[in-house]
Structure formats: structure tokens, C-alpha cells
């Protein structure tokens with residue numbers, strides 16, 4: 001019988017259900033890890049991620065998880081990036097599958113480099129993890145998005161996709177053995193990320209925090225960029241559609257959306273957003289949208305908030321509650337619904353009837 005533990009493990013691989021977006025909002029449909037797993041070892045059970053025994057600890061799914069819910073015990077991808085001093089990231093070298101890194105790792109790495117870094121995907125075509133090119137294409141997409149950001153920042157160094165293999169590795173061992181050897185090599189007692197993580201706000205993934213911190217050292221003035229990507233996304237709220245119900249604020253897992261004390265304004269901190277789309281999915285009015293325009297990197301790096309929507313609060317003549325007013329009506333939209341039916345006098349005092 002299947003049992004859904006909060007933390008599920010198979011050998012060195014762990015799924016932390018407490019961090020997974022599916023635990024934050026029941027209707028969340030995040031499938032990123034399921035879609036990329038080459039072994040179909042992640043499935044859905046009771047609308048949560050379930051780890052099957054068939055998992056081979058390849059680490060392919062790790063990089064795409066927006067909340068760092070997935071980890072290989074013996075390989076810390078953040079630590080690997082922090083200590084990286086070579087010219088190439090390659091699964092033939094000391095990394096596990098290159099798909100364990102995402103744009104946050106790459107951008108963090110490139111902001112401290114004064115040289116190009118190669119990402120070796122020359123092994124992907126013959127790799128049994130790369131079914132239907134899903135793994136290879138996701139690596140290419142993350143590299144391209146990182147390069148787009150570097151270009152916007154006028155950084156000349158780039159990530160180079162290395163497609164030609166000059167290593168003649170004919171002694172291809174089983175994936176499992178290869179990964180175990182690679183991870184053993186990486187494991188050491190001076191895990192920088194673990195030390196940093198002890199002091200961090202765990203709602204925001206460490207890879208994003210490290211990237212933002214690197215960006216703080218780099219940017220001086222506000223740099224506004226516009227580019228299609230999946231890791232720094234702006235939000236907008238359509239004033240005409242929004243009812244100020246604040247469900248988006250309530251369910252945002254990272255508190256990227258907040259409200260002020262009088263609840264007439266919704267703010268957004270782009271640096272805290274993990275692009276889970278829960279806010280978009282939950283909004284009944286379709287009022288909240290993603291935008292690739294006018295992304296302030298200063299706002300992103302320093303967690304500065306911007307106002308998404310602001311209402312004028314009025315006192316409803318009928319229920320006497322404050323409500324967000326958009327027109328000249330003097331009753332709130334809830335009382336408005338009861339107009340003309342049997343509840344019309346619900347809040348009228350007996351003496352006034």
C-alpha cells in the first residue's frame with residue numbers, strides 16, 4: 001500500500017513534500033519533475049508527488065524544481081556552483097546530470113566569472129536519461145535564458161553549449177554506478193551551502209538567494225530589462241477585473257504577494273517569486289497576469305516591493321463594512337448581489353423597516 005510520507009527517499013535521493021508546491025495549494029498542478037524524469041519514477045498520488053522505487057538517483061529532476069524540494073544527499077548543486085573554478089560543466093567530469101542546474105545557478109556562476117563557461121551536452125544524444133531529447137532541450141533552454149540575461153546586462157562572457165565530444169568514453173558504465181562515483185567524489189565536509197542555509201529564510205530557494213546576492217554586488221543603478229524567460233517574471237493585476245479578494249496573497253507560498261494593514265493595496269516582490277503560477281490559477285477573475293516587460297533587476301536583487309493594485313476603501317451603506325470602491329455606487333459588491341431579492345433588507349435595522 002502506498003504511504004505518502006512528508007519526506008520520501010530512495011537511496012541518496014529525497015523528495016521533501018513540505019517544500020513541494022503541491023503541498024502549498026491543493027489544486028497546484030506543478031509537473032516539472034514528473035515531466036523530466038526519464039524513468040517515470042515520480043508519479044501523482046492523492047494530488048501529491050510520490051517517489052517510486054524505480055528511482056535511479058540520476059538527479060535529472062533537481063534543477064527544474066522551483067522550490068528545491070528534490071535533492072541528492074551526496075551532491076549539492078549550490079555548493080558545486082559556489083566552488084566552481086573550471087571551464088566546463090560536464091557529466092563526464094564531476095557533475096551529476098547537467099540538468100540538476102538551472103538559470104539561477106548559471107547566472108550566479110557567470111556573474112563571478114571573467115571567462116566563458118562551457119556546458120557539455122555532447123553526451124546527451126547517447127545518454128539513456130535523455131529520452132526524446134527532453135533532458136537535452138531543457139538544458140539548452142536554461143542556457144539560452146541565462147545568456148539572454150547576460151546580454152541584457154552587457155556581460156560579454158557567455159555559457160557555451162559544447163556539442164562535440166573529444167573524450168572517447170567507450171567504457172560506459174551503468175548510469176547508477178557512474179552517478180554514485182561522481183557524487184562520492186563531490187561529498188566533503190566543507191559544505192558552504194549548508195552553512196549559509198542555516199541562516200536563510202527557507203521560503204525562498206537557496207539557488208535564487210545566492211543568485212540575487214551575486215546580482216547585488218554587480219548592479220549599481222536600476223537596470224530595467226525585458227526578455228521572455230521562466231525565472232524572473234513580473235506580475236500585473238488588472239484593476240478593472242480585480243475584486244480585492246486577496247486570495248492570491250493568501251496562497252502565495254513565498255509571500256511575494258502581500259497586502260498593507262488596511263488591505264486596500266496588493267504589493268509584489270519579484271525577488272521572492274518562484275513562478276509557481278498559484279496566484280494566476282487561483283484568481284477567479286483572471287485579473288493577475290505574468291509579464292516579461294520592465295523587469296527591474298534592482299527590485300529583484302533587493303526584494304523591493306511594487307504596488308500592483310490599489311483601491312479606494314468606502315464604507316458600504318448597507319453592511320457597514322469597508323469595501324474596495326471602483327464606481328459611485330454606495331454599497332459593496334456582496335450586498336449588491338442581494339439587491340432585489342429576499343435578503344435585500346438583511347442589514348437594515350428593525351426600526352428602519
Ligand code: SF4
Pocket residue numbers: 019020021022030031032033034049064065066067068069070
Ligand atoms: S518540481 Fe518541485 S514543486 Fe514541482 S511538483 Fe516536483 S517537487 Fe513539487
Ligand code: SF4
Pocket residue numbers: 237241242243244245246247248249282283284285286287288
Ligand atoms: S488579483 Fe484576483 S485573486 Fe488577487 S485580489 Fe484581485 S481578484 Fe483576488
Ligand code: SF4
Pocket residue numbers: 235248251252253254255256257272273274275276277278279280
Ligand atoms: S507571486 Fe504568484 S507565481 Fe510568484 S510565488 Fe507567489 S503565487 Fe507563485
